[in-house]
Amino acid sequence: MKTRRFGKTNAMISEIGLGTWQLGTKWGEPFCAEEAQKILDAAYDSGITFLDTADIYNDGNSELAISKILKAHPDHFFVTTKIGRGLNPHTAEGYNKDSVVRFTDGCLSRLGMEKLDLVLLHCPPTSVYQKDEVFDALENLKSAGKIAHYGVSIEKVSEGIAAMEYDISAMEVIFNMFRQKPIEELFPAAQKKDVGIIARVPLASGLLPGKLSKDTVFGKNDHRFYNRNGEAFDKGETFSGVDYESGLTAVSELKALLGTENLIPYALRWILMHEAVSVVIPGASKTAQVLQNVKAAELPDLTPEQMAGVKAIYDKYIRPTVHHLW
Template sequence: MKYTKFANTNIELSKIGLGCMGMSAAYGEDKDDKESIATLERSIELGINFWDTADIYGKGVNEELISQVLKNNRDKIFIATKFGFRMPNDTGNSFSGDIYIDCSPKHIKEAVEKSLKRLKVDVIDLYYAHRIDPNIPLEDTIGAMSELVKEGKIKYLGLSECTADELKKAHDIHPISALQSEYSLLYREVEKEILPLTKKLEITFVPFAPLGRGLMSNKLDISSLSNNDFRKNLPRYKGEYLENNMKLSQALEELAINKNATTAQLAIAWVIAQSDNIIPIPGTKKRKYLESNVGSVNLNLDSSDLEKIEDILKMYPNVGPRYSARENKFVKKS
C-alpha cells in the first residue's frame, strides 16, 4: 500500500479508502454481513486505513456494522462519517421515499451523538456535512461542526457535493480538511473549479463512485441488478447512455490488458493520477473486488496512457446524467 498526507496534517492515509455504503444500502437485497465484515478485516490486512460511511446508509445500520470490526482496530482506522440526510420521522428506506437535508445546529448535535454510539467510538476522525442545507446559513452549520471539534467529539471537518464558493466560505469559517464528490471517467465536472481549489487550500479530495457505480469495471451485468438497486433508476444505466458506457468500458479494457490490469484498476488509477491530494473510496462488500481495487494503487499511468484514455473518452462522450431528477435535486450540478 502507498500512503499520502491528509490535508495539511501529518496523518498518513492509504492512497485508496473503502466506501462502505453498499454493505448496507442502495445496491439491492444482496447483503451478507459476514462477507462485509471479512471485507473490512481484509482491508486492514491490505493496508487500508480510511473507511467511509454515513448515518443515512441503512439508517445507521452501516455504522453499526463497521463498529464490529472497528472496536478491535480503532488505532488502525481513520473513520469518516456524515450527517445531513433525513427522512420524515426517520422512517423508510434511505434510498426510497422522501428524504430531505437538515444541517441545523440542533440536528448536528443529535446526529453526532447517535453516530458516536453506533460506531462505538469516543471521537470521529472526519465528520462531513453530506450536503449543504439551502435553508440553514452555512455559518450556522460550520459553526456547529466547529463546536464539536472543541468538545472533542470530532477531529476534522468535511463537506460533500458543495460548490467552490461554498467551500471557500466554509473554509474561512473553520478549516475544511476534506471535500467529497463523485469523480470518475464518467463525471469530471469537479475538474473545473473544485479539484483545483482543494489543491490550493490543501484539502484532501475524496472521490466516491470512481468506477461510475460499477459501469467502468466492464464486469457489471445490468440484468442481475435487483429491483430495489437504486442504479436501475439512474440515466446512465438506461438506453443510449448505457450502450455508450458499455462500449466505453470495453474500449478501456483493451488498454487495461496492455497494462496487465483490469478495467476497474485502470479506471481507479486514472482518478488517483489526476492530483496528489486525491484519495478515492471505491465501495465494495466483497473481498475479491477489494483486492482488485487495491491493485490500482500500484498501477502507474504515464503521459501516453493518459492521452490514450482521453482519446477513448472522446469517442464515447454520451455518458448521461449521473442522477435521476429525484436524486439530482440534492446536488449542485448533474
C-alpha cells in the same frame, strides 16, 4: 499500500480506502453482518487504513460493523462518517444546530468512538453549503472534542467551492474517468486551501469495471434500475450521470486503449494519478472485491499516452452530456 497526506488533518492514510455503502450487502439486498466483518478484516489485512461510512448506510449497521473492527485494531483506521441524509424530508431547513449535534451523537454511539476523526455533511441541498449555522455547529463540536475534523460531501463543483469559504478539512466528490470536471477548478482550489480530497463513486456504479452489457438486468431495488433519470435522488449518483449506452461504448474503447478486459485497477490508478486526491474509496460487497481494488496500488503509473487517451474518450462520449451538470 502507499499512503498520502490527508490535507490539513495531517493524517497519513492509505491511498486506497474502503467505501462501506455496500458493506455486507449487494445492490439492494439485505445486510449481512458476518460478510461485513469479513470485508473489514480483508481491508485491514490489505493495508487499508481509511474507512468511509455514513449514519444511514445499512440503517446504521455499517457504523456498527466498523465499531467492532475499531475495537479489534485500535488506532489503525481513520474513519470518515457522513450526516444529514436521514432527514425526512431532506430539506435545507432540516440542517441546523440541533440536527447536526443529534446526528453526530448518533454516529459517536454507533461507532463507539470518543471523538470522530471526520464528519461530512452528506450531500445536503445546495444552500446548506453557505449556511453559517451549520458550519458554526460543526466548529463547536470540534471545540467540544466530539469531532477532530469536518467537511462536506458534494454533488457539484460549485458546492465544493462554496464550502471552502469555511474551515473544512476535507471534501468528498464523485471523481472517475467519466466525471473529470473537478480537475479544472475544484482540485486546484482544494490544494491551495489544503483540503483533502476523497474520490467517491470511482467505478461509476459498476459501469467502469467493464462487466456490464446492454443485456444486464438490474434488480428492482437497485438504483441502477430505478434512478437512471434521478427519480429518487441526484442522477449523478447512478452511473455518474452517464447515459448507459454511451457509457458502454466508452468502456469498450477504454478496454482497447488499456489492453485489458478488467478496468478496475486502471480506473482506480487513473484517479490516483491526480495529486490532489488523498484517497479513493471503492466499495465492496465481498472480500474478493477488496483484494481486487487494492491491486491498483501495485499498478505502475499510467503513461502520458494512456492519460491522453482516457481524456479523448471522455471528451468524445461523456463530456457533452455530463460535464456541465455537476
